[in-house]
Amino acid sequence: MKYFIHYITLVLVLILAYSSGFAGQTMTLSQCLETGIKNNPSLNASRFSLTAAGHDIKAARADFLPSISSSYSVNRLASLSEKGPVETDYLDQDIRTFNIKLTQILYAGSRIVNTYEKAKIREQVVRAEMDLEKLELIYNIETTFYKLMKAKEDVITAEESVNRLMESVKSARAFFQKELVPYVDVLQASVDLADAKDQLGVAANNVNRERVALFSLMDQPMDSGIRFFNELNHTVKEELFFEPSLQYAFKNRPDIKSLEYQLDIAKKEAKIAMGKYLPVVRFDIGYYDQDKDYENQGTSFTGSYDRDQRNRYWSTGIYATWDMFDGGRAWYGKEKYTSEAGKLKALIKQAQNMISTGIRKALYSMSEARQRITSSADALIAAREYYTREEKRLRAGISTIPSLLDAQGRLLRAQTNKTRAILDYQVAKSELKLMKGEKKVQEG
Numbered sequence: 079m080k081y082f083i084h085y086i087t088l089v090l091v092l093i094l095a096y097s098s099g100f101a102g103q104t105m106t107l108s109q110c111l112e113t114g115i116k117n118n119p120s121l122n123a124s125r126f127s128l129t130a131a132g133h134d135i136k137a138a139r140a141d142f143l144p145s146i147s148s149s150y151s152v153n154r155l156a157s158l159s160e161k162g163p164v165e166t167d168y169l170d171q172d173i174r175t176f177n178i179k180l181t182q183i184l185y186a187g188s189r190i191v192n193t194y195e196k197a198k199i200r201e202q203v204v205r206a207e208m209d210l211e212k213l214e215l216i217y218n219i220e221t222t223f224y225k226l227m228k229a230k231e232d233v234i235t236a237e238e239s240v241n242r243l244m245e246s247v248k249s250a251r252a253f254f255q256k257e258l259v260p261y262v263d264v265l266q267a268s269v270d271l272a273d274a275k276d277q278l279g280v281a282a283n284n285v286n287r288e289r290v291a292l293f294s295l296m297d298q299p300m301d302s303g304i305r306f307f308n309e310l311n312h313t314v315k316e317e318l319f320f321e322p323s324l325q326y327a328f329k330n331r332p333d334i335k336s337l338e339y340q341l342d343i344a345k346k347e348a349k350i351a352m353g354k355y356l357p358v359v360r361f362d363i364g365y366y367d368q369d370k371d372y373e374n375q376g377t378s379f380t381g382s383y384d385r386d387q388r389n390r391y392w393s394t395g396i397y398a399t400w401d402m403f404d405g406g407r408a409w410y411g412k413e414k415y416t417s418e419a420g421k422l423k424a425l426i427k428q429a430q431n432m433i434s435t436g437i438r439k440a441l442y443s444m445s446e447a448r449q450r451i452t453s454s455a456d457a458l459i460a461a462r463e464y465y466t467r468e469e470k471r472l473r474a475g476i477s478t479i480p481s482l483l484d485a486q487g488r489l490l491r492a493q494t495n496k497t498r499a500i501l502d503y504q505v506a507k508s509e510l511k512l513m514k515g516e517k518k519v520q521e522g
Contacts, residue, residue, distance in 0.1 A: 103301075106309040107223050110296060114219045115212060117297035124208035131201035138197040141183070141190045148178040166385055170373035179364035184396070187356030188349065196346040203339045209517075210332035217512040219295050221505050226288035227308045228501040233285060235493045236278035242465075242486050243271040249472065250479045263479035270483055274490075320441060323514055327433050330515035334433070337426045344419040351411035357400035364393045433513050440510035447503035454496040461485075461492035 105113075115121060153173040160169075183190060247267045253259040293300050328334060372385035468485040471477035511517075 103304045104307050105304055106307055107220065108309070110219055110223055110292065110306070111216055113298065114215055114296040118215055118295075119297060121208065121211055121215065124204070124211055128201065128204050128208060131197075131204045135194070135197045135201060138190075138194040141193065144180050144182040146178070146180050148176070150174075150176045166372070166376070169385070171385075172371040172373075174369045174371075175367070177364055177366040179362060182361045183358065184361055185357070185359040187353030187358070189353040192346045192349045192353065196343050196350070199339050199342050199346065203336050203343070206332040206336035206339060209515075210336065213332060213512060213515060213517060215295065216517060217508050219292070220508040220511075222288060222292045222295060223306065223308070224501055224504040224508070226285065226292055226306055228497050229281060229284040229288050231497045232281040232494070233278065235490065235497070236274065236281045238493075239274045239486065239490050240271065240278055242489075243267065243274050243483075246479065246482055246486065247271050249482075253479070258475070259479055267479055267483060270486070318441060318444070318510070320438060323437050323441070323510065324434055326516075327437060327514045328430060331429070331433055331513075332515060334426060334429050337422055337429060341419055341422040341426070344415045344422060348412045348415040348419070351408045351415065354401065354404065354408040354411075357398050359396065359398045361396050362394065366391055366393065436513040437510065440506050440513055443506035444503060444510065447499050447506055450495070450499035451503060454492060454499050458489075458492040458496050461489040465489045 151174070153175075155168065155171045155173060157169050247264070250259060250264040250267045254261055254264050289306075290300065292306070367388070367390045369388045370386060374385075375382045376385045377383075465482075465485040465488070468477050468482045472479070472482050
């Protein structure tokens with residue numbers, strides 16, 4: 079009796095500490111997902127990559143616009159010697175030259191267009207990869223959250239089991255003192271009680287481990303003031319079918335989208351490579367200003383004259399260049415990306431097979447868990463009634479301690495089977511979401 083009072087006191091203290099510790103914020107699954115998606119460092123890095131890809135598009139778009147360049151130079155030309163007819167361009171002089179030129183590419187073998195299109199597709203690749211990362215984070219947070227909920231249920235189940243077994247030990251000792259049962263019944267009840275306390279310790283530790291994992295996924299520091307609450311019900315929805323799920327997955331899975339986008343990029347790269355065999359046509363218009371200041375004046379039969387001159391003029395024209403031979407460099411570049419396209423097609427097929435298998439497994443797991451939820455619920459009702467009846471029979475002196483302990487064991491198994499079935503169903507639903515590429519929070 080003294081031991082029982084001490085144990086109850088300890089349990090009450092733990093319950094009060096638990097309640098006061100979690101008297102702060104309550105987080106639901108939706109809030110955990112929102113926090114994780116906002117804080118996850120890897121996702122934040124992907125957002126920067128997406129922004130960088132957007133800048134690549136703008137940089138590629140700039141090739142459609144004309145380029146403007148200018149230059150200014152000052153040269154000093156000193157003549158070392160003169161022999162023969164004098165060439166004024168090589169006499170001592172100071173030369174100042176300024177020019178400004180506008181160049182517009184008119185045609186470049188579609189390389190500019192394909193480079194721009196490739197940059198836009200690259201942004202979609204980065205977005206798809208970020209979506210896949212987000213999808214996997216959602217899956218990890220969901221499954222960890224559900225495991226935490228199960229661990230908390232296991233603690234409640236273990237506490238109930240300990241309380242029942244404490245009563246069993248108490249009854250066994252009382253019957254033994256009256257010489258109604260052998261001492262072996264007391265020992266059996268005590269062993270079962272010790273085992274139940276061990277299971278309670280394991281369940282409590284599982285709660286702590288799952289909490290640590292959940293805080294880590296949310297990139298949040300551990301906070302004992304936060305408790306987690308499952309706002310979703312355990313309703314089992316109607317059975318889903320394979321073919322619609324598969325078609326949805328092929329349309330929405332980010333990894334398939336990423337591979338398809340990469341295939342488009344490989345095709346663009348092949349076109350860019352072959353575009354090097356086509357001519358480049360550009361339009362130039364420029365302004366030139368050159369000022370020559372000669373150190374000495376020129377002389378003629380009429381006398382001396384000023385050699386200094388300044389030339390200013392406009393220049394405009396259309397120019398075409400065509401690289402006729404490059405040793406096969408562009409051709410082999412095209413062949414490289416053609417091979418890359420073949421590789422990506424194979425990877426797409428591999429991803430589709432993996433997703434198809436994953437969807438089948440998830441649907442089978444959901445169907446099996448759905449059946450176990452129904453059967454375990456019925457078994458739990460029967461086990462509770464069985465234990466209650468055995469308890470009453472023991473008090474009436476028409477049952478035994480081993481029979482009550484057997485009923486207790488059946489009740490514990492029924493409770494554990496139900497929580498396990500619910501967890502398996504929820505995890506299977508999360509796996510199906512992952513395979514299909516759904517990002518929304520589960521509703522049941």
